[in-house]
Amino acid sequence: MQDWAVVTGCRGPVGGSLVSRLQGAGFHVLGTDCIQHHDGDPGPVVASGATEFEYLPMDLSSPTAVEAGIKAITSRIPSITVLVNNAAITNPVERRAAERSVAEDFSLAFQVNATAPYLLSIGLMPLLEQSSQPSIVNVASIYGLVGPVPNLYKGTSMGVSPAYAASKGALVQITRYLATVMAPRVRVNAVAPGGIARQQPESFADRYEERTPLGRMGSESDVAGAVRWLAGSDARYVTGQIIAVDGGWTAW
Numbered sequence: 001m002q003d004w005a006v007v008t009g010c011r012g013p014v015g016g017s018l019v020s021r022l023q024g025a026g027f028h029v030l031g032t033d034c035i036q037h038h039d040g041d042p043g044p045v046v047a048s049g050a051t052e053f054e055y056l057p058m059d060l061s062s063p064t065a066v067e068a069g070i071k072a073i074t075s076r077i078p079s080i081t082v083l084v085n086n087a088a089i090t091n092p093v094e095r096r097a098a099e100r101s102v103a104e105d106f107s108l109a110f111q112v113n114a115t116a117p118y119l120l121s122i123g124l125m126p127l128l129e130q131s132s133q134p135s136i137v138n139v140a141s142i143y144g145l146v147g148p149v150p151n152l153y154k155g156t157s158m159g160v161s162p163a164y165a166a167s168k169g170a171l172v173q174i175t176r177y178l179a180t181v182m183a184p185r186v187r188v189n190a191v192a193p194g195g196i197a198r199q200q201p202e203s204f205a206d207r208y209e210e211r212t213p214l215g216r217m218g219s220e221s222d223v224a225g226a227v228r229w230l231a232g233s234d235a236r237y238v239t240g241q242i243i244a245v246d247g248g249w250t251a252w
Contacts, residue, residue: 009087017220032058060116070123079130085117113167138190144168179240194246213248
């Protein structure tokens with residue numbers, strides 16, 4: 001039986017790196033995102049053409065949409081070896097319609113960043129059970145573990161959405177919950193990435209790197225490497241863990 005990985009949010013920088021790393025490890029990948037896939041669009045850059053990549057447009061912004069996505073995934077592939085819940089809204093305020101309230105921002109962030117991963121995990125359990133070593137890896141954040149450092153953002157337009165932080169904290173606890181209720185059949189873990197270098201203002205990057213024990217910001221590849229390890233047999237005795245991929249940021 002083929003080993004399939006399902007990666008949500010596959011069109012983003014982290015998602016593309018996850019697809020590439022998992023394909024390089026021999027997984028066939030079904031990637032989902034809210035962006036429609038047009039003819040001629042090659043999808044994420046992959047490490048190897050030896051495995052299949054399928055793209056499935058999928059909306060996570062409502063339980064009904066998630067349910068439809070689960071049915072679409074089930075109709076396409078017979079089993080799932082690893083489910084990577086990577087899709088997220090990072091700053092719902094930036095996407096706020098004029099008539100939407102702060103409370104609605106929280107509702108949207110929790111739906112996409114916490115509720116959808118839970119519903120996908122439960123809904124895709126029948127496909128996970130078809131694999132010999134199934135696992136789920138959630139992509140959380142260090143801001144689901146610790147509070148922000150306001151001084152980092154001084155003099156920039158950057159900041160951390162409270163809805164994002166709260167929803168990622170919820171995903172951390174969902175990971176622990178699922179790890180116990182899905183045991184011993186399915187392993188469930190999470191990675192909590194720190195800041196990833198993406199041409200942020202130099203003042204921010206300098207302050208961030210000065211505070212980081214390893215002296216640099218992270219990369220998409222750093223996150224993908226940790227997910228690849230958790231997805232594989234080398235981590236077969238690891239479940240319920242939140243692994244901070246942050247260069248030591250949360251060690252202070």
